[in-house]
Amino acid sequence: MHALLELRDIVKSFGGHRAVDHVSLALAPGEKTVIIGPSGSGKSTLLRAINFLETIDSGTILFDGREVGYRTVKGKLVLDKPKHICKLRTQIGMVFQHFHLFPHMTVLGNAMEGPVTVLGAPMDEARKVALSMLEKVGMADFAARYPASLSGGQKQRVAIARALAMQPRLMLFDEPTSALDPELVGEVFATIKQLADEGMTMIIVTHNMGFAREIADRVVFMENGSLLAQGAPDEFFGEHCRDPRIQSFIDRIF
Amino acid sequence: MARSAALTALLVFCLCVPAWAAPSGGQAEADALLRRAADIMVTGDLKGAVAVYLQVPAPGPEGDEGQFASSRMQAARLEFAAGDYPAALNVVDELLAVYPDNIEAVRFRASVTDAMLPQWRRLLRDTVKFVPHLLKGSVMTLMLVFFTILVSPLGGLVIALGRISNFRPLSRACWFVIWLFRGTPLLLQLFFIYYGLPAIGITLRPVPAALIGLGLNYSAYLAEIIRSGILSIDRGQMEAAEAMGMTYWQAMRRVIIPQTYRVILPPVGNEFIALIKDTALVSTIAMVELMRTADQLFNASFNVTVLGLAAVIYLAFTTVFTFAFEWLEARVGAYEQR
Known part of the structure; x- marks a missing residue:
C-alpha cells in the first residue's frame, strides 16, 4: 500500500530564516502522526505547507502517489493553478489553533458552507451531512447558534465538524487545544480520539505530550526546522529515550 | 338797489374767487406742506412730519391725485417705520377711500396687514x-x-x-x-x-x-x-x-x-x-x-x-x-x- 501523503525534502525559508529544512515524511492511510517540538521549530509551517497555505521553496509533495501542487518554471517551484490547489484542499481538512469559524454564520451554516459553496451540493443534502458531522462532535443541539455564543471547546468541535463535512481523506490539526482553557481541552481531544479510532488519517501538531502518547502511531520531533527523530510513542516517552535533545524537551514540557 | 347789487357782486366774488383760485392756491399750499413735512422729517421729528403730511387736503373729484397720495403714503410709511401698524393702516385707508385703485396703496396695505399677522x-x-x-x-x-x-x-x-x-x-x-x-x-x-x-x-x-x-x-x-x-x-x-x-x-x-x-x-x-x-x-x-x-x-x-x-x-x-x-x-x- 502506497503512502497517502509523502513529503520529500521540503525546504521553506522566511527571509533568511530557514523554517523547514529538508524534511521528508510519509503517511500511510489511517496513520496518525503527531509532530512535537519547541516553538518556532517549523511544525506549523510544515503542516500549512501540506495544504498550500505556505508555498515551499523546494521539495516534492505527493498525494495519493502523485506529485501535486507545483510546477517547475525556470528551475523554480511555482504553485499550480488555483483550480487544482482548491481541488486538493477539498480532500485535506484543517483545524486551526484559533478555530477560525465564520462568525457571521450559524454553527450549521459553518458546517454546510464547504459542501454548498465548494462542492456545490444541494442544500438539503449539505444540511444532512453537516448535521451528521455536528452530531458526531456532539454539537448538533447548537446548530442554530452563532459561534460568538460558544465556549472555546465547542468552537473547536464545530471547526472539526466543518472540516469533516467536506469528507476529507486527511485531517491536519494545528495545535487544536493550545488556545483552550485547560478544562475544555478534554472534550476536543475526545473528539479527535474518536475520529482517530474511526480510521481517519491525521497529522496533529501539539504540545500536549499525554495526548500525543495516547493517539499517535508515530511521533515526530522537530527542532530548528529539521526533523530530528521519529518513532513509536513508547520509544519517545519511555524510560530510556535515545536522544538527549528529545529527552530534555520532554522534560521541559512535563 | 345799487348797494345790494354791489353786495351781491362782492358775495359772488367772495364765493367765486376762492372757488376759482382754489386749484392753484390748494396745489401751492399742498406743495408747501409737503416741503415743510420733508424738512421736519430731516430733523428727525417723524411724528411732527406725519402731522404736517396729514394736513394736505383731499382734492375734489376733479382734483390731482399725486400730492394727496404721496402725502398719505409718506405718512403711512413713517407710521409703519415707527411700528404703529394700526395708524399706518388708518392713513392708507384714508387714501384708499378716495382712490380705491391706487396700486401703491393697495400693495402697502397688504404688507402692513401681513406685518400685523402673528409670527x-x-x-x-x-x-x-x-x-x-x-x-x-x-x-x-x-x-x-x-x-x-x-x-x-x-x-x-x-x-x-x-x-x-x-x-x-x-x-x-x-x-x-x-x-x-x-x-x-x-x-x-x-x-x-x-x-x-x-x-x-x-x-x-x-x-x-x-x-x-x-x-x-x-x-x-x-x-x-x-x-x-x-x-x-x-x-x-x-x-x-x-x-x-x-x-x-x-x-x-x-x-x-x-x-x-x-x-x-x-x-x-x-x-x-x-x-x-x-x-x-x-x-x-x-x-x-x-x-x-x-x-x-x-x-x-x-x-x-x-x-x-x-x-x-x-x-x-x-x-x-x-x-x-x-x-x-x-x-x-x-x-x-x-
Missing part, C-alpha cells in the same frame, strides 16, 4: 407657500442620493478589490483613481465634467454630469472604507476558507465581505449623510434641486424662512438616514452578540 401665522403661510416648491426640488436631490447610493458601493467594492490585488498595474490604477477623486474638491470635479469635458468632445447634460461626478467621487471614498473593512478581517478567515477549498473570490464573497458590513457600516453611513448635503454642489452646474430651489425662492422674496425650510428638509433626510443606519448596524452586527 406663527406668517411662518405657516410662508411654509404653505414655499414647501411645495422645495419638495419639488427635493425630488431631484433624492434622485441623486439614491443613484449614488446604488452605484458607489459597487464602484467602491471594485476599486477596493483592485487596490488590494496582487496584480500591480491594477492596484496602481485603483490607487490613482482614489488619489485623484479624494484629492480634489467635488465642486471642481463637477465643473470639470460639465464644463471641461466638452473641450475634448464629450458634452454631457447636467443630470448625467452630476451622476458621474457624484458616483466617481463617492466610489473613491467608499473604496477606502471597504478596503479598511477587508483588511480588518482576521487573516485566519481567509485561510480557513481557502483551506476548505474555496477560491479567492468564493472566500471574498461568502466569508470576508459579509463580515466587513458591521465594520464599514458606521463610516458608510457617515459618507451617505455627507452625500445628501454634497448634492447641493450640483446646483452649480445648472441643476435645479433642493438647494438651487431655495436659492431662487430666497432671491425672489428675500424671505429668510425659505432657507430655514430648506434646512429643515435636509435635516429630515439626514435624520432618516441616521436612524436607518442605526437600525442596520444593530441587525448586521447581531451575530457578535452572545
Whole structure:
C-alpha cells in the first residue's frame, strides 16, 4: 500500500530564516502522526505547507502517489493553478489553533458552507451531512447558534465538524487545544480520539505530550526546522529515550 | 338797489374767487406742506412730519391725485417705520377711500396687514407657500442620493478589490483613481465634467454630469472604507476558507465581505449623510434641486424662512438616514452578540 501523503525534502525559508529544512515524511492511510517540538521549530509551517497555505521553496509533495501542487518554471517551484490547489484542499481538512469559524454564520451554516459553496451540493443534502458531522462532535443541539455564543471547546468541535463535512481523506490539526482553557481541552481531544479510532488519517501538531502518547502511531520531533527523530510513542516517552535533545524537551514540557 | 347789487357782486366774488383760485392756491399750499413735512422729517421729528403730511387736503373729484397720495403714503410709511401698524393702516385707508385703485396703496396695505399677522401665522403661510416648491426640488436631490447610493458601493467594492490585488498595474490604477477623486474638491470635479469635458468632445447634460461626478467621487471614498473593512478581517478567515477549498473570490464573497458590513457600516453611513448635503454642489452646474430651489425662492422674496425650510428638509433626510443606519448596524452586527 502506497503512502497517502509523502513529503520529500521540503525546504521553506522566511527571509533568511530557514523554517523547514529538508524534511521528508510519509503517511500511510489511517496513520496518525503527531509532530512535537519547541516553538518556532517549523511544525506549523510544515503542516500549512501540506495544504498550500505556505508555498515551499523546494521539495516534492505527493498525494495519493502523485506529485501535486507545483510546477517547475525556470528551475523554480511555482504553485499550480488555483483550480487544482482548491481541488486538493477539498480532500485535506484543517483545524486551526484559533478555530477560525465564520462568525457571521450559524454553527450549521459553518458546517454546510464547504459542501454548498465548494462542492456545490444541494442544500438539503449539505444540511444532512453537516448535521451528521455536528452530531458526531456532539454539537448538533447548537446548530442554530452563532459561534460568538460558544465556549472555546465547542468552537473547536464545530471547526472539526466543518472540516469533516467536506469528507476529507486527511485531517491536519494545528495545535487544536493550545488556545483552550485547560478544562475544555478534554472534550476536543475526545473528539479527535474518536475520529482517530474511526480510521481517519491525521497529522496533529501539539504540545500536549499525554495526548500525543495516547493517539499517535508515530511521533515526530522537530527542532530548528529539521526533523530530528521519529518513532513509536513508547520509544519517545519511555524510560530510556535515545536522544538527549528529545529527552530534555520532554522534560521541559512535563 | 345799487348797494345790494354791489353786495351781491362782492358775495359772488367772495364765493367765486376762492372757488376759482382754489386749484392753484390748494396745489401751492399742498406743495408747501409737503416741503415743510420733508424738512421736519430731516430733523428727525417723524411724528411732527406725519402731522404736517396729514394736513394736505383731499382734492375734489376733479382734483390731482399725486400730492394727496404721496402725502398719505409718506405718512403711512413713517407710521409703519415707527411700528404703529394700526395708524399706518388708518392713513392708507384714508387714501384708499378716495382712490380705491391706487396700486401703491393697495400693495402697502397688504404688507402692513401681513406685518400685523402673528409670527406663527406668517411662518405657516410662508411654509404653505414655499414647501411645495422645495419638495419639488427635493425630488431631484433624492434622485441623486439614491443613484449614488446604488452605484458607489459597487464602484467602491471594485476599486477596493483592485487596490488590494496582487496584480500591480491594477492596484496602481485603483490607487490613482482614489488619489485623484479624494484629492480634489467635488465642486471642481463637477465643473470639470460639465464644463471641461466638452473641450475634448464629450458634452454631457447636467443630470448625467452630476451622476458621474457624484458616483466617481463617492466610489473613491467608499473604496477606502471597504478596503479598511477587508483588511480588518482576521487573516485566519481567509485561510480557513481557502483551506476548505474555496477560491479567492468564493472566500471574498461568502466569508470576508459579509463580515466587513458591521465594520464599514458606521463610516458608510457617515459618507451617505455627507452625500445628501454634497448634492447641493450640483446646483452649480445648472441643476435645479433642493438647494438651487431655495436659492431662487430666497432671491425672489428675500424671505429668510425659505432657507430655514430648506434646512429643515435636509435635516429630515439626514435624520432618516441616521436612524436607518442605526437600525442596520444593530441587525448586521447581531451575530457578535452572545
